[in-house]
Amino acid sequence: MGPARTPPRVFFLTTLIAAIVASSAAALxxxxxxxxxxMFVGWIAFYTRGLTTRSTFENLGCVGLGLAIGLLASLALPRVAAMTGxxxxxxxxxxxxxxxxVSLRGLPAMNNLLAYFLGLVTWFAAHLEPTVASWLHLFVATAIGSxxxxxxxxxxxxxxRGDRPDRHRA
Incomplete structure (x- = not known):
């Protein structure tokens, strides 16, 4: 729903909630x-496809695999350089x-090419040592964002929609 068709009150509330959530995620x-x-890379990955709970996990999984592929590539670079220059x-x-x-786009699930590249970009932009701890560091940050x-x-x-938990349930 675009801003032209959204009532001003709902538009403002949605914007305020997003800002509060962003601020909270940044603080965390x-x-x-x-x-x-x-963290914001994970947020972007969420919005690349689906907007459902399932797609949230799939998109984050693709980012995580992109991070892992980046880690493996950074481990391979010095070895390949020693052989080829x-x-x-x-x-x-x-x-x-x-x-x-790019081949992973053909999978029946976990086929979000953009999220894979977001993971790769995150890995190489971070300039961290290629370790599992570094991967986990970035993955947790992107998970918070997602x-x-x-x-x-x-x-x-x-x-x-007015969905509120029923306070009278035990």
Missing amino acids: SLTVGLPVWA PGVALPLVVLVVAFQV AAGWIAHRLPARMA
Whole structure:
């Protein structure tokens, strides 16, 4: 629903909720020592496809696999450079990685090409040591962002429908 067809009150409430959720996710990321920019990569990944709970997990999974492929590529680069020279190593590793990632678009699920590339970009932009701990560091940041995107999308819709927990249930 675009702003032209959204009542001003709903538009404002949706915007306010998104801003509060973004601020909270940024604060959480800072508190636990995660890069806020990587949290926003997860938020972006949420909005690339689906906007459902299932697609939230699939998109985040694609980001996580993109991060892992980036980690493996960064481990392969020095080894390939030792065999071919640095001028050949990077294009060769990029060829293999791009072929692999673009091929994943044919999977029946987990086929979000954009989310895979978001994971790769996040990995290489972070300039971290290629370790599982580094992967986990970035994955948790993107997971916070994906969760924040899901909350920012779902909460206004639930409020507009009047979905509220029944306080009288035991």
